[in-house]
Amino acid sequence: MHGNSLNLFRKSSKEEIVVGKKGSRRSDASMNTEVLKRKLGTGIAAINELSGATHKLNLHGKQDSELFFFSFSPLESATRHFSDENKLGQGGFGPVYKGTLTDGQEIAVKRLSRRSRQGVKEFKNEVMLISNLQHRNLVRVLGCCIKGEEKILVYEYLPNKSLDSFLFDSLHRVLLDWKKRMNIIEGIVQGLLYLHKYSRLRIIHRDLKTTNILLDNNMNPKISDFGTAKIFEENESRANTNRIVGTYGYMSSEYAMNGLFSEKSDVFSFGVMMLEILSGWKNNGFPQSNEFSNLLEYAWHLWTEGRCLELMDPEVAKTCIDTRKFRWYVEVGLYCVQDGAEDRPTMSDVVSMLGSDT
Incomplete structure (x- = not known):
């Protein structure tokens, strides 16, 4: 059973997902969101089975014991609509912004660039791994957001930035x-x-x-x-x-x-x-x-x-x-x-x- 689960994860990690080409309809973006959620669910289930993890992840709910699914609007507000003033840096995945939630918690928001095809694979990979990684010397991922073409990862904010x-x-x-x-x-x-x-x-x-x-x-x-x-x-x-x-x-x-x-x-x-x-x-x-x-x-x-x-x-x-x-x-x-x-x-x-x- 474990071997089959691992194969499922590996296959899903190699597949590409088409995300909203120019001129695509809103229904297409919604469909792609559902496809991505299903693929994430399959991959996370395979990883959890392989690792012996027992917790379940509800992709259509708010959270499980380790991963939170954010709505897009609070993240948009937290980053002042992803303003340049809040931008912390730029990577292959896309830009990273500093955000502040309504309760005052500071976060780092990594937003997938719509031009990045590789970023979708990286997004899937990171989401599928983070619920299994907990260590004081690893950056803590607070959750993610999937809405239409928007693919976002939310991390703890570290004020001293990178080494x-x-x-x-x-x-x-x-x-x-x-x-x-x-x-x-x-x-x-x-x-x-x-x-x-x-x-x-x-x-x-x-x-x-x-x-x-x-x-x-x-x-x-x-x-x-x-x-x-x-x-x-x-x-x-x-x-x-x-x-x-x-x-x-x-x-x-x-x-x-x-x-x-x-x-x-x-x-x-x-x-x-x-x-x-x-x-x-x-x-x-x-x-x-x-x-x-x-x-x-x-x-x-x-x-x-x-x-x-x-x-x-x-x-x-x-x-x-x-x-x-x-x-x-x-x-x-x-x-x-x-x-x-x-x-x-x-x-x-x-x-x-x-x-x-x-």
Whole structure:
């Protein structure tokens, strides 16, 4: 039974949904809404059965124990009719807006761009996964809205936005001292360990990067954006795809070149982020001489020459007393970005390594 349910989920995740082409009638949009709800219901039921979850999701009701279905009008009012002043950013899915509900609760509203065909798939995928993911280092999704052509995801609002807005900004990076950077690394590790090992389902994120790490009021990290995530069965170790998604600079070679992905693909992406957090440099657009094309090459060069302290962000240098710990973090980061997937650690290994210094 579980195998059949998983097949249902995978098939539905590959199908495309036509959403209101120009000139389509209102009845067409309504029909497509019902089709999407049925597909979501089928996919969520399959995931719940596979994961052993017992709660039921009523797509035509208001909410179940974990997911709320918003009406469109309150979200429109909360974002001041999706005004530019409330816009937080723009992604492949569509724009993200800050909103305030009538009870004063602040939310982040991700609205599917009507021009985005890929966004419909990502919307379906994220809605079908979020009811099964609960962890302090994952962004909490409050619910969604489906009305005609409108497809909206509603998240908790995190005022500090994304990690990259601090890490690569000359004014804000001063707020990331050594202790905070260690805490951010640790939080990302715990979130990934949950996805790979302890959640109801084994989840491969596939698009880990600093823009998808959001920070709460206390600068604790939360992994976001599960639109391209994939579910693995217990006996699966890797999978193959013809559709490469993600961001170059964070992709492992086996994924970028051959479409092979696994837990070790996420480990590679984590390793890139770890070295970026330690150095304050982006892997892509590396500022050094033409001798090194990216941060990974430069970090490896410094490590082989015993000069890895030169990788340290000057802001870290002001507060990092234990340079031996910094060196060890660099080594763990380099361990994660090895070319061969089989040579990289698991996230369980990373937890053990970061708790040691040998």
